[in-house]
Amino acid sequence: MKKLSKLLIVLGLIVTTNTYAEELGLKLSNLNLGPAAKGKDKGGSGDGIHKGLIQFDASFTLGGHGAVAPATSTGFGVAPGAMFNVDVAVHPYASVGGYFGIFGEIGGGRGLGVTVNTGGVGIGVGARGVFHIYQLIADKTNTKVDASKLDFYFPLHMGVLIGTAGGTRAGFAIGAGLGVRYYFTDMIGIMSEVGWLETSVFKVGLAMKFK
Numbered sequence: 001m002k003k004l005s006k007l008l009i010v011l012g013l014i015v016t017t018n019t020y021a022e023e024l025g026l027k028l029s030n031l032n033l034g035p036a037a038k039g040k041d042k043g044g045s046g047d048g049i050h051k052g053l054i055q056f057d058a059s060f061t062l063g064g065h066g067a068v069a070p071a072t073s074t075g076f077g078v079a080p081g082a083m084f085n086v087d088v089a090v091h092p093y094a095s096v097g098g099y100f101g102i103f104g105e106i107g108g109g110r111g112l113g114v115t116v117n118t119g120g121v122g123i124g125v126g127a128r129g130v131f132h133i134y135q136l137i138a139d140k141t142n143t144k145v146d147a148s149k150l151d152f153y154f155p156l157h158m159g160v161l162i163g164t165a166g167g168t169r170a171g172f173a174i175g176a177g178l179g180v181r182y183y184f185t186d187m188i189g190i191m192s193e194v195g196w197l198e199t200s201v202f203k204v205g206l207a208m209k210f211k
Contacts, residue, residue, distance in 0.1 A: 048147025053089040059205025079104020095130040101199040124199035126159015151181040
């Protein structure tokens, strides 16, 4: 009799335990405490710069400068110009591309023994690389503005300048700067750069991106 009672108690405990386990399992499943589905990271590379992204800039330039070598190939002037850049992302933090620009040039010449100023038009063409510093910051920290809207970057260029003031000349160009883009929509925004740029020391204009 005692053995039967003990057996019934054990069976009762097993049934009760299984019932509570099932109930507990249902409650835990309702709480969805498992690994959460990963959504879009704010500022992550899925929202901002990603491999294959194309960025196009059309800008107004000021502060034309001379080539690195030969040093006398072009003069420094304040005449305005235009610049066109195309950058293709090869990594969430890096892009490569090319540029073409036209700029006003002021050069010096001599006529009848007197120094005179001569005007002309110059062009700049070459390649550049871009390091997207804000994308890196956005991926590593919790930024307030995601990288799909804001892009701080460091551009580095190499190319040639061809000037016509006082005669056609060409020279080697290299330099770097700091740039920023802000997109109002998924495709359209504004941009600006400052530094020893492709053909100038400052530019501002329209930014477009193609995903």
